[in-house]
Amino acid sequence: MTTRPALLIAGHGTRHEGAAGALRTLVRTLAERHPEVPVAGGFFGASASPLPLSGAVEELAARGATRLIVVPLLMAPTGPIRESLPEAVARAVAAHPGLGSVCLPELGPHPRLLEVLERRLDEALGGGARRPADRARTTVLLVGRGAADPYANAEVVRAARLLWEGRGFAGVETAFVTLAAPDVPAGLDRCRVLAAAAPGASGPGRTVVLPFFFFAGDLLERLRMQTEGWAAAHPWAEVVAAEPIGAAPELAVVIMERYRAAVADEAAGHGRAAAGDARPATGSLPDAALSAAGGQA
Numbered sequence: 233m234t235t236r237p238a239l240l241i242a243g244h245g246t247r248h249e250g251a252a253g254a255l256r257t258l259v260r261t262l263a264e265r266h267p268e269v270p271v272a273g274g275f276f277g278a279s280a281s282p283l284p285l286s287g288a289v290e291e292l293a294a295r296g297a298t299r300l301i302v303v304p305l306l307m308a309p310t311g312p313i314r315e316s317l318p319e320a321v322a323r324a325v326a327a328h329p330g331l332g333s334v335c336l337p338e339l340g341p342h343p344r345l346l347e348v349l350e351r352r353l354d355e356a357l358g359g360g361a362r363r364p365a366d367r368a369r370t371t372v373l374l375v376g377r378g379a380a381d382p383y384a385n386a387e388v389v390r391a392a393r394l395l396w397e398g399r400g401f402a403g404v405e406t407a408f409v410t411l412a413a414p415d416v417p418a419g420l421d422r423c424r425v426l427a428a429a430a431p432g433a434s435g436p437g438r439t440v441v442l443p444f445f446f447f448a449g450d451l452l453e454r455l456r457m458q459t460e461g462w463a464a465a466h467p468w469a470e471v472v473a474a475e476p477i478g479a480a481p482e483l484a485v486v487i488m489e490r491y492r493a494a495v496a497d498e499a500a501g502h503g504r505a506a507a508g509d510a511r512p513a514t515g516s517l518p519d520a521a522l523s524a525a526g527g528q529a
Contacts, residue, residue, distance in 0.1 A: 237498070238270040238297035239491050240333070242285055242317055243305040245277035248449035252283040255305075255447065257479040258487075266488060270295050276320035289324035289331075299332045300325070301494045303487050305446050306338035307345070308376060308387035334498075336490055341391035344482040349374075349395055349442060356440050356474035367400040369437050371423040375416060375455055376444040378408030385412045388444055402426060402437065409455050416441070416458040424469055438470035446477045 239262065243255055252275070259273045274288035275281040292300060304317055318335050325331050339345065353372060374395060376388035388406050396404035403426045407419025414422070423439040441459050443452055456473060463471045477483060 235298065236269065237299040237301045237491075237495055238272070238292040238295070239487070240285075240288055240292060240300045240302045240321075241271070241273035241305060241487060242302050242321070242335075243273065243275045243283075243447065244317075245281075246275055246447065246449040247278055247280055247282065248447070249282050251275070251447035251449045252281070254479045255283055258484060261479065261481065261484045262488065265484065269488075269491070270297055277316055285320055286324040286327075289321070289328065293328040293331055298330060300334070301491055302333055302335040303490050304335065304338055307340065307391070307444050307446070308379075309338050309381070309384045334494065336494055339486055339490070340387065341394050342486050344486050345477065346391070346395055348477050348480045348482050349444075350399060351480075352474045352477070353440055353442060356442075356472045364400055368402060371402045371426050371437060371439050372396075372404040373407055373416070373419045373423050373439055373441045374404055374444050375407050375409060375419070375441060376412075377451060378410045378412035380411055391444060409451055409458070416455060417462045420459070420462045420466075420469075420471065424466070438472065440472045440474050442474045443476040446483070448476060448478075452476060 241255065241259060241262075243251065246252070255273045255275070259271055262269070262271045270292055272288035272291045274283045274285035276285040289300065300321070302317070302321055321333050321335060325333050357366070357370065372392075372395065374388060374392045376385065379385060385408065388408070392404040392406045403423070405419055405423050405426065407414050407416045409416065420439060420441070424437065426437075441455070443455060445451060459471060459473060463469065
């Protein structure tokens with residue numbers, strides 16, 4: 233039996249085997265680096281997931297866990313997801329009497345994750361993006377999931393500003409796959425105009441479409457389809473697709489930082505830290521928005 237809180241990593245809503253494989257890799261990395269911490273991961277919010285959250289809870293309970301610290305793999309708060317994660321955890325935990333849990337806030341644009349996003353940009357550009365002249369003609373379109381919750385969408389805009397600061401790109405614009413404006417085609421239209429007009433740009437501008445989520449899946453496929461459709465209608469424009477964050481080593485570091493901070497808070501009697509966003513306390517979404525929102529982390 234173990235008295236140390238177990239670490240449960242919760243991804244959202246995917247049936248994609250590639251996303252499940254990435255989460256397994258992330259869990260394996262954490263287990264190898266921190267063998268003293270029981271860790272498992274799974275997805276909530278989608279039926280027939282290849283790696284369900286309930287299975288991860290069952291695994292940790294079988295290993296003797298009595299308390300779970302749940303870290304959501306979410307870059308930004310979204311009303312439907314943030315409200316449904318505690319419910320999904322509660323349903324899974326209910327099958328194991330005596331097992332407690334606490335759900336932490338989303339990860340957000342952590343500096344280490346911004347480093348990963350910058351690396352994904354460099355990879356998409358073939359490693360040449362660190363030259364000032366090259367970056368000066370590149371505009372980034374940071375694409376979030378999209379939500380009916382304006383505070384969730386504002387987090388994507390905040391991340392875009394942080395990603396732009398000091399990195400020499402012509403600009404970092406935002407767009408959303410669903411439920412929010414601007415959509416991906418509108419975002420690409422704006423990027424094309426800004427890249428061409430950027431001071432110091434030499435030659436035609438180009439745009440890198442950068443996913444602001446963790447893993448491949450239905451959401452990424454929808455983003456790629458929207459990008460390819462726009463590119464087909466604008467054959468003279470240079471558009472490059474970047475990869476999502478994936479099971480990057482930095483992600484494992486951020487997750488463990490959150491876990492250790494939560495353990496320290498509980499030991500000090502502080503309890504769970506507040507999420508810290510500015511949404512109204514009673515700002516629940518209407519039923520129509522809850523049923524319309526979907527996708528995966």
